Amino acid sequence: MTKADIVIENARVLTMNPEAPRAGAVAIAGARILAVGGHDEMTALKGPDTRVIDAGGATVMPGMVEAHLHLFAGAFGMRLLQLDGVHGLPALRDRVRAYADDNPDEALLICKATDYNLFGNGVQTTRQMLDEVLADRPVLYIAGDHHTAWANTIALDKAGLLHGREMPTGNEVVMADDGTAAGELREHAAYDPVMALRSSGGREGLGLAGIEPEHVTPEQREEDIAVLKEGLAYCASFGFTKLHNMDGNRYQLDLLREIEARGELICRVEVPFHLTPDKPVDSLEEASALADDFDGDKLSARRVKMFMDGVVDSSTAVMVEDYADRPGWRGEPLHDAERFAAACIEADKRGLQISVHAIGDGAVRRVLDGYEAAQKANGKRDSRHRIEHIEVLHPDDLPRFAELGVVASMQPPHPPAAMDFPLEPWISRVGEARWPWAFPVQYLRDAGVPIAFASDWPVSDVNPMRGVKAAITRKPWKDGHPGHASTLMEALHDYSTGGAYAGFDEGRFGMLKDGMLADIVIMDRDLESAPVDTLDEARAALTLCGGAVTWEG
Structure with a gap:
């Protein structure tokens, strides 16, 4: 019988496996989960060299997935x-x-x-x-x-x-x-x-514009590696085991590969090809080359990132109707409809996932139009194209998410007054009529749309438990409006299993189940019994990525 390298016991295990949602212990052998069950079941799996970790009654769950961040900038x-x-x-x-x-x-x-x-x-x-x-x-x-x-x-x-x-x-x-x-x-x-x-x-x-740096000295390269390592360690300290970077270039991927070669890539990282408005559609050949060259267990590049608009606060988000405080202005999309559709068709034809920053309801609509054009041109497949942020959604576009199989990448810290961002100027610029459809998590959830939660670090704090608290305590800005709050289990799911699904990783991790990769976080308390107002104080006590300890507080 295979003996466990690690056994985590005395735990409140949230497996995210609907067939067996709770357990008391987890056994790990090598990079994978050997067994999930009760304390007695683990006795036979312990050997003389097994490390036994007493979770002290704290929550044990799948490793967190940071589904939208900017690693180097953060x-x-x-x-x-x-x-x-x-x-x-x-x-x-x-x-x-x-x-x-x-x-x-x-x-x-x-x-x-x-x-x-x-x-x-x-x-x-x-x-x-x-x-x-x-x-x-x-x-x-x-x-x-x-x-x-x-x-x-x-x-x-x-x-x-x-x-x-x-x-x-x-x-x-x-x-x-x-x-x-x-x-x-x-x-x-x-x-x-x-x-x-x-x-x-x-x-x-570095990497935000998707441009390769010129004239990098050896000293600068080592400094850039040091910055990335600091970011990886910081993320691991919160229980993250997979990071979906939202900017990048080949240089950044090369740095991460070098870190991996040194045995120091402690989080799985995915880096996209950034198709900026000034790059021609045929530059997607570079995206395919990155996908071919970086397709490993811990480092990959199978996605294209684009921006469709800016943000509400500076009136650069694109709206279907005029800004409430600026009649006649709806923002300007960064890609015209024809070019964007062509880009989506080409990226989709290459088998690449697409994720697009779209804040305003006009931008969201244009992105959905592009995804629909790709589906019509190439046929329907499990593409899981994503829309990032969705701060405002037009009601007419809600059904299109499920119809097109789009993943909603949402950031619980972003709604004004939910965490760190002020109410103004956001709520006045959007206008009261659009508030019920702002950051519409519940509408999307009810429509069966897959949701992945994230922070957009450094735009907001990367700490997922601050995001969890923001998600479950969110309040409407006016009585009678929907609050779009999440339950604790919904929020934890979207920070783990939801992120795994968004990255096509649900068969590898995002669930604690026999044979899955041992990407696991042990929290420092029982999240279910903790008072809601203290959830933002919770941290990872220990993080494992592929069975290896990457953080121990």
């Missing part, structure tokens, strides 16, 4: 100044000037998690306000959603943006009445010129 961002909860000139000045003193040689000071209401509710942040914080060194303040940034005057001037610049569709240098830049930069193309001022040449955004 990891690098931990090294930058975080402005979570910072508001007003005095507090901002204290934080930024101290950061400047600590980084005297940095050509650009980058601040993350900047609130849209930095200087007060409804107050538009301007370069002049930021000059009062620090005027003699370039500073860039990036919003939590990473779709808007603000720069002081010296940064705008050095970047050649002070007097404006023509931008690609969906990007904007906001101009003031005096004909100079106001300080607000909407979307990446608008603030990339400022990012380029950084001493590193903007490497903190």
Whole structure:
């Protein structure tokens, strides 16, 4: 009889297996689950070298799947100044000037998690306000959603943006009445010129645009590997065993392969080919090449990522009807309908999964149109094409998700006031009439649409238990409106089994069952008996990926 390498006992096991949803112990041999059952059943599986782990009555469940994150940007961002909860000139000045003193040689000071209401509710942040914080060194303040940034005057001037610049569709240098830049930069193309001022040449955004870096020195390569390793370790500390990266390039995949060769790839990682609006459809040949070259157990590249719009807060999300606070404006899609349909048809024909950022209901509709065009052209298959975010959905489009087999990739931390994001300007720009169909998790769930939960780190905190709490405590913004809250089991399912399904991995992990890969997390408490208001304090006590311990608190 095969003996177990590890036995986890005295556990409240949530298997996510509908045939046997609960157990008291799990046995592991090598990379796979040997048995799931009760304490007595495990006795015969223990040998002299078996490691026995007493879970102390805590929850044991499948390893978490982070179904939407930006690994390098999130990891690098931990090294930058975080402005979570910072508001007003005095507090901002204290934080930024101290950061400047600590980084005297940095050509650009980058601040993350900047609130849209930095200087007060409804107050538009301007370069002049930021000059009062620090005027003699370039500073860039990036919003939590990473779709808007603000720069002081010296940064705008050095970047050649002070007097404006023509931008690609969906990007904007906001101009003031005096004909100079106001300080607000909407979307990446608008603030990339400022990012380029950084001493590193903007490497903190590595992979976001899907472009291969030039002239990488051996020292930079090792530093980039160090950043990725820090991100992997941080994710493993929360119980993640699989990461769906939402940006990337071959360089990033090469770094991860090198990490794997060193025996240090502690999370499974999937990296997409980023089809930006300026890349021709025939560049999908590169996507197929990546899929062929990276198709391993722990590292893969079988997906295409696109953006259809921006975000509501900067009015760059695409709506079916006008913005409530801006009559006549509905946003501009980043891909025209014909090009997007052609891209979907080609990617689908190549057998690649597609995931598209779509925030507004107009963007969601265009993505669904593209997926429908692919299905008509190539025939129906188990494609599991995804839509990322779905912050607003038009009621007419709900049935199309199930009809087309689309996966809804949702982020419980994103609804305003659910976790860290303020109500304004989001709710006013969307308008009350659309609130019931905002972040419509319950409508999608009731329609039988597969759901995967995630954080979009570094846009929001990667901690899945903060996301779980946000999902189950979500409240409507008006009495009588749906709250779209989840139960604890629904949220845990969508952070584990749902993510596995979204990545075509449900036959390998995402469930605790004999023969499945031993991707498992032992939490530090019994999640079912923990008070709801303490769920965000829960952490992984131990994480295993393929039977190997990747985190032990």
